Amino acid sequence: MYALVDCNSFYASCERVFNPQLEGLPVVVLSNNDGCVVARSAEAKTVGIQMGVPIFKIKELVKRHDVRVFSSNYTLYGDLSQRVMNILKRYSPDVEVYSIDEAFVGMKGMAHLEELGKSMKEAVMREVGIPICVGIGKTKTLAKIANRLAKKHKGFGGVCLIDDEIKRQKALELTSVEDVWGIGRKHAKRLSLLSVRTASDFTHLPAQWVKKHMSIVGLRMQRELQGYSCISLDLVRERKKSICVSRSFGKDIHTLDELKEALMTHVMQCGIKIREEKACASALQVFASTNRFRHDRPQYSGQLTANLLVPSDSSLELAKCAANLLQRIFKEGYGYKKIGVVAYGIIPKNEVTGNLFDAVDRDKHESLMRGLDMINAKFGKSCVQLASQGFGKKAWSLRQEHLSPCYSTSWKDMLVIKADA
DNA sequence: TCTGGGGTCCTAGGACCC
DNA sequence: TCTGGGGTCCTAGGACCC
Numbered sequence: 168m169y170a171l172v173d174c175n176s177f178y179a180s181c182e183r184v185f186n187p188q189l190e191g192l193p194v195v196v197l198s199n200n201d202g203c204v205v206a207r208s209a210e211a212k213t214v215g216i217q218m219g220v221p222i223f224k225i226k227e228l229v230k231r232h233d234v235r236v237f238s239s240n241y242t243l244y245g246d247l248s249q250r251v252m253n254i255l256k257r258y259s260p261d262v263e264v265y266s267i268d269e270a271f272v273g274m275k276g277m278a279h280l281e282e283l284g285k286s287m288k289e290a291v292m293r294e295v296g297i298p299i300c301v302g303i304g305k306t307k308t309l310a311k312i313a314n315r316l317a318k319k320h321k322g323f324g325g326v327c328l329i330d331d332e333i334k335r336q337k338a339l340e341l342t343s344v345e346d347v348w349g350i351g352r353k354h355a356k357r358l359s360l361l362s363v364r365t366a367s368d369f370t371h372l373p374a375q376w377v378k379k380h381m382s383i384v385g386l387r388m389q390r391e392l393q394g395y396s397c398i399s400l401d402l403v404r405e406r407k408k409s410i411c412v413s414r415s416f417g418k419d420i421h422t423l424d425e426l427k428e429a430l431m432t433h434v435m436q437c438g439i440k441i442r443e444e445k446a447c448a449s450a451l452q453v454f455a456s457t458n459r460f461r462h463d464r465p466q467y468s469g470q471l472t473a474n475l476l477v478p479s480d481s482s483l484e485l486a487k488c489a490a491n492l493l494q495r496i497f498k499e500g501y502g503y504k505k506i507g508v509v510a511y512g513i514i515p516k517n518e519v520t521g522n523l524f525d526a527v528d529r530d531k532h533e534s535l536m537r538g539l540d541m542i543n544a545k546f547g548k549s550c551v552q553l554a555s556q557g558f559g560k561k562a563w564s565l566r567q568e569h570l571s572p573c574y575s576t577s578w579k580d581m582l583v584i585k586a587d588a
Numbered sequence: 589t590c591t592g593g594g595g596t597c598c599t600a601g602g603a604c605c606c
Numbered sequence: 607t608c609t610g611g612g613g614t615c616c617t618a619g620g621a622c623c624c
Binding site for chain 1: 589590591592593594595596597598599
């Protein structure tokens with residue numbers, strides 16, 4: 168049996184933990200650049216705010232209902248997430264952290280599953296202050312479905328267990344096919360043309376049809392819904408296959424110099440991620456694009472990939488390569504909205520093969536990067552930078568107008584509790 | 589004026605090899 | 607004049623997830 172633990176309105180709930188006045192009020196959290204709504208408290212859902220809607224489109228709604236708006240604060244959410252996961256690990260050695268706000272917990276051989284679920288819920292609320300729901304089923308996909316029901320129907324008290332045939336049937340009938348884990352917009356549309364409306368309908372489709380139109384991924388989903396486990400717990404995190412850092416700009420950027428400053432900043436971040444993985448990248452891709460929503464302006468999107476002579480984790484080398492790629496994709500006369508870098512061919516550092524014609528002093532780079540990481544870890548990631556990242560005010564920087572403090576990870580942001588004299 | 593970011597997996601088709 | 611078959615690897619694109 169598997170339990171799926173999912174935090175309710177996670178980002179919005181995080182904001183509430185250190186700011187209890189938000190309790191009972193509609194709260195939303197925005198994507199990077201204060202673009203779209205990516206998390207909503209229950210109250211925000213009730214007043215009709217849709218997931219993913221750009222904030223500028225709901226100005227009126229926000230004003231009318233006094234909705235509290237926050238920029239996303241991943242430092243805060245990441246820290247609270249870890250605390251939640253640590254609690255779950257007390258219940259089972261098998262915890263797969265699936266995303267920042269979700270984890271699968273292996274419950275093999277355990278009894279009193281519903282009570283265990285309730286206990287998890289209470290512990291997380293008591294110790295971190297985050298509300299969660301728990302769904303339990305024979306397969307991961309059924310656990311997902313159970314979780315959805317637990318969220319949707321108050322009667323479950325936040326914990327839903329599917330442990331027999333009757334409950335499974337009932338749960339599948341109550342779930343629309345587009346709400347099944349792994350069925351996205353495209354497949355949902357195709358299925359609706361066949362009058363497949365619920366998860367239960369989907370399980371009755373001929374397997375050949377599913378295989379043909381939805382590949383073996385679809386077949387696997389079907390089997391999982393029928394109660395045959397096909398997706399096992401992923402307990403050791405696999406090595407990443409690609410590492411990407413990209414951002415939209417607060418406003419359009421026209422010059423190569425400014426684009427380069429932004430790109431160099433992303434490359435530096437990418438380098439840090441690569442070194443955290445104790446890995447090297449074999450190839451680097453740079454991409455840049457204009458604002459795809461502005462149909463009234465000329466559109467352009469360029470991308471180019473280059474192999475490195477020797478796989479590397481040195482920000483300096485990556486930066487040099489990226490700068491070169493940018494020069495080649497840059498076209499004058501466009502307003503750029505986004506730029507990014509992707510590292511491919513990620514291999515463990517100790518498996519890197521050298522090259523006879525390699526002219527780089529790798530030991531030197533290595534100690535330089537070690538020093539740089541140490542300083543930046545201690546004094547903030549912008550303490551030591553590349554000159555090419557630019558100085559002074561950055562026209563391209565993110566918009567973050569509603570950022571909350573990092574209550575749990577920064578000394579200066581810690582709450583001060585005043586006792587009444 | 590203002591529309592996110594970071595991933596994974598699968599398939600088809602082309603290049604290439606013997 | 608006649609021009610195979612089997613296999614691997616790589617890439618681009620699609621679909622999906624949170």
